[in-house]
Amino acid sequence: MIRVVLPAHLQTLAHVGGEVELVVEGQVTQRTVLDALEACYPMLRGTIRDQVTYERRPFVRFFGCEQDLSHERPDATLPEPVATGIEPFLVVGAIAGG
Amino acid sequence: MSRVRVLVGTRKGAFVLASDGKRERWDVSGPHFGGWEIYHVKGSPADPNRLYASQVSGWFGQLIQRSNDGGQTWEPVGNKFVYDGVPGTHQWYDGTPHPWEFKRVWHLEPSLTDPDAVYAGVEDAALFHSSDGGKTWHELPGLRGHGSGPRWQPGAGGLCLHTILLDPSDPARIFIAISAAGAFRTDDAGKTWRAINQGLRSQYIPDPTAEVGHCVHHITMHRSRPGVLFMQKHWDVMRSDDAGDSWQEVSGNLPTDFGFAIDVHAHEPETIYVVPIKSDSEHYPPDGKLRVYRSRTGGNDWEALTKGLPQRDCYVNVLRDAMAIDSLESCGVYFGTTGGQVYASANAGDSWAPIVRDLPAVLSVEVQTLP
Numbered sequence: 001m002i003r004v005v006l007p008a009h010l011q012t013l014a015h016v017g018g019e020v021e022l023v024v025e026g027q028v029t030q031r032t033v034l035d036a037l038e039a040c041y042p043m044l045r046g047t048i049r050d051q052v053t054y055e056r057r058p059f060v061r062f063f064g065c066e067q068d069l070s071h072e073r074p075d076a077t078l079p080e081p082v083a084t085g086i087e088p089f090l091v092v093g094a095i096a097g098g
Numbered sequence: 099m100s101r102v103r104v105l106v107g108t109r110k111g112a113f114v115l116a117s118d119g120k121r122e123r124w125d126v127s128g129p130h131f132g133g134w135e136i137y138h139v140k141g142s143p144a145d146p147n148r149l150y151a152s153q154v155s156g157w158f159g160q161l162i163q164r165s166n167d168g169g170q171t172w173e174p175v176g177n178k179f180v181y182d183g184v185p186g187t188h189q190w191y192d193g194t195p196h197p198w199e200f201k202r203v204w205h206l207e208p209s210l211t212d213p214d215a216v217y218a219g220v221e222d223a224a225l226f227h228s229s230d231g232g233k234t235w236h237e238l239p240g241l242r243g244h245g246s247g248p249r250w251q252p253g254a255g256g257l258c259l260h261t262i263l264l265d266p267s268d269p270a271r272i273f274i275a276i277s278a279a280g281a282f283r284t285d286d287a288g289k290t291w292r293a294i295n296q297g298l299r300s301q302y303i304p305d306p307t308a309e310v311g312h313c314v315h316h317i318t319m320h321r322s323r324p325g326v327l328f329m330q331k332h333w334d335v336m337r338s339d340d341a342g343d344s345w346q347e348v349s350g351n352l353p354t355d356f357g358f359a360i361d362v363h364a365h366e367p368e369t370i371y372v373v374p375i376k377s378d379s380e381h382y383p384p385d386g387k388l389r390v391y392r393s394r395t396g397g398n399d400w401e402a403l404t405k406g407l408p409q410r411d412c413y414v415n416v417l418r419d420a421m422a423i424d425s426l427e428s429c430g431v432y433f434g435t436t437g438g439q440v441y442a443s444a445n446a447g448d449s450w451a452p453i454v455r456d457l458p459a460v461l462s463v464e465v466q467t468l469p
Contacts, residue, residue, distance in 0.1 A: 009133060009158060013174065043174040047158040051178045059157040093157045 028083035107136035110458035145213035175232035182239035207262035219259035238288035253277030278313035294342030320367035348397020359421035406450035419462035434460025
């Protein structure tokens with residue numbers, strides 16, 4: 001089970017509170033986690049990554065195990081504690097603006 | 099007794115303001131989608147309980163929300179806006195080619211006859227259509243395919259398609275406007291388009307009478323006379339009596355011919371409203387006096403409407419989609435400000451009162467007249 005924490009606005013959009021739990025088959029990567037997330041919550045499509053290019057939106061960041069995973073390759077394996085559900089995969093709205 | 103529902107889009111959410119036909123006491127609901135920019139909310143003329151809203155965030159992008167109960171509940175629908183084919187380039191601010199990139203939906207225009215059909219005007223400028231209630235969107239590529247596309251250049255607010263007018267007498271005829279390209283018309287339901295900017299004069303562009311490049315801020319028409327158009331341009335209030343083939347200036351005695359909003363009385367096709375704004379850089383009312391100007395002669399002769407509006411120390415703006423007209427017997431006029439006020443007049447502009455005073459900056463105002 002993968003644990004995902006969404007930013008507040010996306011929790012509201014997806015009608016979830018706190019963490020989301022996902023089943024991810026096979027390798028656990030940014031791509032497979034986001035694929036599973038969007039399959040369960042289709043309203044999130046386009047809010048975290050582009051629907052055509054699948055690039056992360058510029059003001060969205062990914063964290064796990066106190067590491068910034070934003071610039072990792074989408075198909076890179078996520079840290080073991082994230083992949084095993086010990087630690088959550090954090091989707092964070094970047095702090096931007098004045 | 100008839101009633102009205104005012105749909106307000108703001109920088110931080112949507113609000114629904116409802117009243118009976120007297121328009122004296124108002125119920126306010128919202129914010130819906132709190133914290134998100136709501137560029138536009140509009141109801142279907144074919145089913146007034148069907149509403150569409152454009153919800154935008156710099157972090158999380160574009161969403162389209164749909165309501166089937168007049169705004170009490172909402173559901174997100176399709177938000178995949180992909181340009182048809184290879185997008186190509188338009189001009190950037192410095193005149194260099196810049197690739198077309200989708201940014202947001204500025205305006206949603208539901209079909210006059212089908213609640214599931216709706217047009218979307220987007221930035222970078224293009225026209226999209228949905229025939230399944232907003233689930234899927236497809237570009238009408240003939241507009242960007244108009245040969246002038248590579249010469250379109252963004253206005254200060256971006257290269258936005260902000261105005262969509264559907265001709266009630268001819269389903270194949272649509273008018274649109276883009277800042278800063280100008281106005282365009284199709285007579286074949288969007289397959290082909292022609293620029294309709296003859297007569298516009300814009301001193302701030304290299305060729306003041308160019309085919310395209312004019313910063314058209316808004317266009318409006320009266321349902322009974324779809325061939326007569328009124329335009330608020332970056333500078334100049336304009337009128338066309340031939341469906342945009344030619345334009346004449348009707349700014350007349352306005353204190354400034356700059357502004358954004360323009361609309362037409364529900365029952366008097368020659369009565370039009372604007373809100374003059376001081377520009378280029380100030381973008382607030384002249385002399386700190388918030389005044390709506392009304393012409394009962396289709397332009398040129400204007401009277402200031404001030405009763406109930408602040409006449410000192412007022413420095414708000416009224417944006418292009420932030421004025422609306424109801425169709426009750428005594429015509430109601432509404433507008434919202436960047437200071438968060440929504441004003442209503444139940445007597446065609448003779449007097450005004452705020453419905454709300456402290457919303458986030460208002461981006462758009464629409465009104466539905468309900469049985």
